[in-house]
Amino acid sequence: xxxxxxxxxxxxxxxxxxxxxxxxxxxxxxxxxxxxxxxxxxxxxxxxxxxxxxxxxxxxxxxxxxxxxxxxxxxxxxxxxxxxxxxxxxxxxxxxxxxxxxxxxxxxxxxxxxxxxxxxxxxxxxxxxxxxxxxxxxxxxxxxxxxxxxxxxxxxxxxxxxxxxxxxxxxxxxxxxxxxxxxxxxxxxxxxxxxxxxxxxxxxxx
Amino acid sequence: xxxxxxxxxxxxxxxxxxxxxxxxxxxxxxxxxxxxxxxxxxxxxxxxxxxxxxxxxxxxxxxxxxxxxxxxxxxxxxxxxxxxxxxxxxxxxxxxxxxxxxxxxxxxxxxxxxxxxxxxxxxxxxxxxxxxxxxxxxxxxxxxxxxxxxxxxxxxxxxxxxxxxxxxxxxxxxxxxxxxxxxxxxxxxxxxxxxxxxxxxxxxxx
Amino acid sequence: xxxxxxxxxxxxxxxxxxxxxxxxxxxxxxxxxxxxxxxxxxxxxxxxxxxxxxxxxxxxxxxxxxxxxxxxxxxxxxxxxxxxxxxxxxxxxxxxxxxxxxxxxxxxxxxxxxxxxxxxxxxxxxxxxxxxxxxxxxxxxxxxxxxxxxxxxxxxxxxxxxxxxxxxxxxxxxxxxxxxxxxxxxxxxxxxxxxxxxxxxxxxxx
Amino acid sequence: xxxxxxxxxxxxxxxxxxxxxxxxxxxxxxxxxxxxxxxxxxxxxxxxxxxxxxxxxxxxxxxxxxxxxxxxxxxxxxxxxxxxxxxxxxxxxxxxxxxxxxxxxxxxxxxxxxxxxxxxxxxxxxxxxxxxxxxxxxxxxxxxxxxxxxxxxxxxxxxxxxxxxxxxxxxxxxxxxxxxxxxxxxxxxxxxxxxxxxxxxxxxxx
Numbered sequence: 001x002x003x004x005x006x007x008x009x010x011x012x013x014x015x016x017x018x019x020x021x022x023x024x025x026x027x028x029x030x031x032x033x034x035x036x037x038x039x040x041x042x043x044x045x046x047x048x049x050x051x052x053x054x055x056x057x058x059x060x061x062x063x064x065x066x067x068x069x070x071x072x073x074x075x076x077x078x079x080x081x082x083x084x085x086x087x088x089x090x091x092x093x094x095x096x097x098x099x100x101x102x103x104x105x106x107x108x109x110x111x112x113x114x115x116x117x118x119x120x121x122x123x124x125x126x127x128x129x130x131x132x133x134x135x136x137x138x139x140x141x142x143x144x145x146x147x148x149x150x151x152x153x154x155x156x157x158x159x160x161x162x163x164x165x166x167x168x169x170x171x172x173x174x175x176x177x178x179x180x181x182x183x184x185x186x187x188x189x190x191x192x193x194x195x196x197x198x199x200x201x202x203x204x205x206x
Numbered sequence: 207x208x209x210x211x212x213x214x215x216x217x218x219x220x221x222x223x224x225x226x227x228x229x230x231x232x233x234x235x236x237x238x239x240x241x242x243x244x245x246x247x248x249x250x251x252x253x254x255x256x257x258x259x260x261x262x263x264x265x266x267x268x269x270x271x272x273x274x275x276x277x278x279x280x281x282x283x284x285x286x287x288x289x290x291x292x293x294x295x296x297x298x299x300x301x302x303x304x305x306x307x308x309x310x311x312x313x314x315x316x317x318x319x320x321x322x323x324x325x326x327x328x329x330x331x332x333x334x335x336x337x338x339x340x341x342x343x344x345x346x347x348x349x350x351x352x353x354x355x356x357x358x359x360x361x362x363x364x365x366x367x368x369x370x371x372x373x374x375x376x377x378x379x380x381x382x383x384x385x386x387x388x389x390x391x392x393x394x395x396x397x398x399x400x401x402x403x404x405x406x407x408x409x410x411x412x
Numbered sequence: 413x414x415x416x417x418x419x420x421x422x423x424x425x426x427x428x429x430x431x432x433x434x435x436x437x438x439x440x441x442x443x444x445x446x447x448x449x450x451x452x453x454x455x456x457x458x459x460x461x462x463x464x465x466x467x468x469x470x471x472x473x474x475x476x477x478x479x480x481x482x483x484x485x486x487x488x489x490x491x492x493x494x495x496x497x498x499x500x501x502x503x504x505x506x507x508x509x510x511x512x513x514x515x516x517x518x519x520x521x522x523x524x525x526x527x528x529x530x531x532x533x534x535x536x537x538x539x540x541x542x543x544x545x546x547x548x549x550x551x552x553x554x555x556x557x558x559x560x561x562x563x564x565x566x567x568x569x570x571x572x573x574x575x576x577x578x579x580x581x582x583x584x585x586x587x588x589x590x591x592x593x594x595x596x597x598x599x600x601x602x603x604x605x606x607x608x609x610x611x612x613x614x615x616x617x618x
Numbered sequence: 619x620x621x622x623x624x625x626x627x628x629x630x631x632x633x634x635x636x637x638x639x640x641x642x643x644x645x646x647x648x649x650x651x652x653x654x655x656x657x658x659x660x661x662x663x664x665x666x667x668x669x670x671x672x673x674x675x676x677x678x679x680x681x682x683x684x685x686x687x688x689x690x691x692x693x694x695x696x697x698x699x700x701x702x703x704x705x706x707x708x709x710x711x712x713x714x715x716x717x718x719x720x721x722x723x724x725x726x727x728x729x730x731x732x733x734x735x736x737x738x739x740x741x742x743x744x745x746x747x748x749x750x751x752x753x754x755x756x757x758x759x760x761x762x763x764x765x766x767x768x769x770x771x772x773x774x775x776x777x778x779x780x781x782x783x784x785x786x787x788x789x790x791x792x793x794x795x796x797x798x799x800x801x802x803x804x805x806x807x808x809x810x811x812x813x814x815x816x817x818x819x820x821x822x823x824x
Binding site: 414417418420421424425427428429432435436488491492495498499502503505506509510513514517519520523524527 | 632639640641653654676
């Protein structure tokens with residue numbers, strides 16, 4: 001089965017999901033008596049969450065791109081795992097809005113942050129699972145130029161990528177701001193140029 | 207007429223429709239006095255419906271992919287039938303939200319589930335009709351490597367796929383939970399690896 | 413300039429616009445005292461408008477497909493006219509919702525239908541203008557196999573396609589139902605297989 | 619790394635962002651006592667903002683298209699800068715709705731227009747930065763046929779494109795209408811055919 005439509009469908013779903021993030025940044029009602037500046041200021045969790053989730057989904061897309069670039073075709077198992085991965089990405093506009101809404105509320109902050117961290121963790125785990133299936137279970141579909149050492153390097157780096165999202169999830173039990181801080185740090189770290197181009201392979205994060 | 211843009215347009219429409227499903231999972235208002243946990247808990251029909259519809263649309267996409275992979279071009283009749291199929295897919299975010307909203311309401315549950323089941327059934331029937339048109343009515347557009355026996359096998363399997371959606375629709379007359387259960391079972395069944403790769407053809411369900 | 417990205421961008425915009433149509437089919441609130449059946453029944457203008465606009469945008473896409481298939485490249489003027497055409501297509505979810513909301517209201521029905529008809533007319537006119545620019549003004553970009561007689565045939569058929577939308581717009585002054593009826597008839601007419609395949613060219617409508 | 623998926627993902631994100639603009643043009647409620655004509659008339663800032671932002675995003679897409687057409691591949695730095703550029707484009711439906719909502723309000727007009735102008739300025743600056751990185755920092759990825767003089771010409775024209783958006787942002791301090799006027803003029807100017815085709819290169823604006 002050709003991988004071209006799997007790429008194009010994944011690109012479409014990820015592109016829509018990343019763009020829907022903006023729908024949860026609301027325009028304050030003009031009829032309110034408070035000043036626009038203060039209305040907009042109160043929404044800072046929405047801006048922060050928008051930036052973090054946008055960068056995170058963007059980096060996942062870059063990695064998804066790298067993952068499919070290494071194979072010559074897809075089979076049913078890859079398509080289904082990829083579908084589950086996409087399902088976890090599409091959930092992010094919801095969990096992002098949930099954390100933004102409750103970050104400065106007087107109840108539910110920790111639960112909202114826990115769910116946000118967990119949604120990123122599930123996405124990272126599904127990415128690792130898909131990567132693993134491809135590199136370990138479907139070696140016949142992997143391009144020949146990939147050495148065993150490169151393969152192990154990619155899998156190890158992906159597995160390491162799960163750690164910060166586990167930390168971000170657990171951090172919600174202390175304070176939701178720590179969850180936001182860790183996920184922001186992960187997004188910035190993987191966006192830095194220095195983290196790539198080693199091993200001649202362009203993957204960036206899990 | 208080239209099939210490339212028909213694939214790319216279908217991918218786009220299906221990708222948007224599958225992603226819009228998340229718009230009906232709402233963030234509870236932070237100003238409410240109830241706990242976030244109970245607010246989120248009450249929304250379980252939305253999560254269940256999101257998962258079932260996401261997987262169902264995803265599997266339809268995989269099958270759509272397989273259907274178009276078998277032909278070398280498209281004509282006006284295929285494009286119009288494909289458009290009707292896409293129209294039935296785009297309706298799903300609405301019928302999914304309808305069933306989720308009414309599953310635990312004190313009226314309208316059966317009607318909402320009936321409409322949900324019927325919307326899946328219509329989609330399945332339009333898929334069968336498009337498949338039939340291609341494999342029976344447009345043999346000149348079908349790739350030569352497809353044998354008559356493979357052709358009959360695909361059509362038979364597609365036709366069988368209509369049965370569970372008929373059952374799910376009728377089940378709404380008993381209880382909406384049965385509709386949800388049957389559609390969930392169908393989605394899980396077709397996501398299983400064992401259901402494919404027979405006959406050397408990658409189609410998965412209707 | 414390559415036409416591939418112009419096609420892919422147009423496909424994307426049209427795919428999103430056609431899918432957004434469903435956002436204006438609302439789920440009735442479960443807390444209402446009226447029955448779900450009557451609540452859904454009252455929304456029939458939304459279903460009718462959804463079907464008509466979905467088919468209309470779908471047919472415009474098929475024709476857009478055919479229009480770009482005839483050329484080997486695009487220039488700035490084609491891209492800008494195409495952008496205006498896309499802008500008129502993206503407006504349709506708004507004018508569709510407007511007509512659906514006011515069709516059975518006690519005021520504003522004619523104005524809403526007039527705007528709906530006019531939005532389809534503007535789209536048809538922009539399609540004719542883009543087609544004209546390509547076939548008359550950019551003959552160097554048109555594929556050589558297209559004869560002068562085919563060219564004139566396409567332009568004539570496109571120009572004729574403007575007539576029913578003019579009629580639908582004017583019909584709003586009599587009754588909005590006539591506008592809906594004419595636009596529905598146009599969509600059905602161009603979806604019929606008999607209207608194509610003459611002159612060996614696959615275009616369907618303007 | 620192939621540039622095909624970077625193009626396809628960017629096309630997807632820009633196509634969704636440009637289409638979401640219509641979501642902020644609302645249908646007036648049919649139950650209101652005021653006439654539909656006056657309700658629609660009051661929304662003129664929404665229509666104006668829709669047209670200006672649609673054309674602006676459309677022109678950015680045309681330029682994005684031209685920018686990527688000049689290179690043979692992408693690296694991590696280009697992908698990350700492109701992601702930031704996309705993030706600034708996806709913000710536009712929000713800032714557009716913000717300006718439209720406050721243009722005729724009795725407070726917050728200048729701040730809303732300032733934010734709208736600034737969001738366009740940030741997008742223009744990120745476009746210049748991405749263009750610069752490609753033409754100055756990644757000469758190995760640039761197609762050989764591009765001469766040094768063409769390269770300098772493109773960069774100079776891009777840099778000049780930042781000026782009107784700076785003016786539009788500062789103009790908000792005087793009156794929001796001036797911001798809208800300047801951004802409208804920029805969109806119309808770059809849509810004119812005369813501004814392109816010089817230097818045999820199809821870029822249109824920054």
